[in-house]
Amino acid sequence: xxxxxxxxxxxxxxxxxxxxxxxxxxxxxxxxxxxxxxxxxxxxxxxxxxxxxxxxxxxxxxxxxxxxxxxxxxxxxxxxxxxxxxxxxxxxxxxxxxxxxxxxxxxxxxxxxxxxxxxxxxxxxxxxxxxxxxxxxxxxxxxxxxxxxxxxxxxxxxxxxxxxxxxxxxxxxxxxxxxxxxxxxxxxxxxxxxxxxxxxxxxxxxxxxxxxxxxxxxxxxxxxxxxxxxxxxxxxxxxxxxxxxxxxxxxxxxxxxxxxxxxxxxxxxxxxxxxxxxxxxxxxxxxxxxxx
Numbered sequence: 001x002x003x004x005x006x007x008x009x010x011x012x013x014x015x016x017x018x019x020x021x022x023x024x025x026x027x028x029x030x031x032x033x034x035x036x037x038x039x040x041x042x043x044x045x046x047x048x049x050x051x052x053x054x055x056x057x058x059x060x061x062x063x064x065x066x067x068x069x070x071x072x073x074x075x076x077x078x079x080x081x082x083x084x085x086x087x088x089x090x091x092x093x094x095x096x097x098x099x100x101x102x103x104x105x106x107x108x109x110x111x112x113x114x115x116x117x118x119x120x121x122x123x124x125x126x127x128x129x130x131x132x133x134x135x136x137x138x139x140x141x142x143x144x145x146x147x148x149x150x151x152x153x154x155x156x157x158x159x160x161x162x163x164x165x166x167x168x169x170x171x172x173x174x175x176x177x178x179x180x181x182x183x184x185x186x187x188x189x190x191x192x193x194x195x196x197x198x199x200x201x202x203x204x205x206x207x208x209x210x211x212x213x214x215x216x217x218x219x220x221x222x223x224x225x226x227x228x229x230x231x232x233x234x235x236x237x238x239x240x241x242x243x244x245x246x247x248x249x250x251x252x253x254x255x256x257x258x259x260x261x262x263x264x265x266x267x268x269x270x271x272x273x274x275x276x277x278x279x280x281x282x283x284x285x286x287x288x289x290x291x292x
Contacts, residue, residue, distance in 0.1 A: 048092040109243040117135065118139060136181035138219075146216060149213060223235065223240065
């Protein structure tokens with residue numbers, strides 16, 4: 001019952017993504033299992049010692065710092081939720097610290113690789129038109145794969161060349177979209193999408209072959225297939241998001257604008273791309289300067 005109520009809280013009240021909800025529910029299941037193994041009967045036995053023991057057990061099992069940081073964050077959300085519901089007399093999560101997750105620099109395409117990857121195959125079937133539009137939109141806007149799959153036809157503003165995107169926490173934002181991406185979208189919507197519409201298709205912008213809304217797994221396959229065929233760095237759709245942000249900064253965009261485009265809640269999240277740009281600058285310097 002507790003886990004079910006917590007899941008509903010995350011999904012309905014906090015509006016978290018399905019991926020985050022699934023991860024947090026799994027973390028809470030692990031925490032409750034640890035509590036039971038420690039001889040606890042009921043949530044009232046959950047305290048800061050047990051929370052730290054649980055995280056220590058995860059650390060000894062070799063879990064990554066990012067995983068430990070997420071599980072600590074989940075524990076704080078869970079104990080606060082239980083305290084508000086009256087299931088815990090005190091909130092032990094308030095005493096729980098968390099080491100910052102180590103951040104590795106994301107893999108990105110360079111600008112020449114992006115041009116090669118986005119070159120149209122020239123095939124005019126609905127699948128090729130859709131795949132080209134998917135790639136163009138991901139790179140042009142830097143939106144998340146979940147945001148791309150959630151787009152509806154009416155979210156495209158062709159006059160302003162923007163997309164209306166529903167991001168994390170059900171926060172809506174408007175993202176600029178370049179002319180090549182808009183042309184690819186028009187080609188898909190005019191010559192491709194109508195061929196895949198079925199009864200009950202609905203307003204989804206991107207469709208699968210059976211007329212349903214395009215799923216995230218298919219988007220990942222599209223990106224992998226196209227990048228591999230182009231002979232460039234093989235990335236996930238999130239890698240195209242990283243590439244878009246990096247190229248924006250390399251082109252002179254300010255950090256705050258990139259934050260708004262990506263939909264980051266914190267500027268600190270966006271700042272990783274400045275490190276990517278600096279690292280690429282160092283690489284170019286070492287390759288080009290005779291006394292590097």
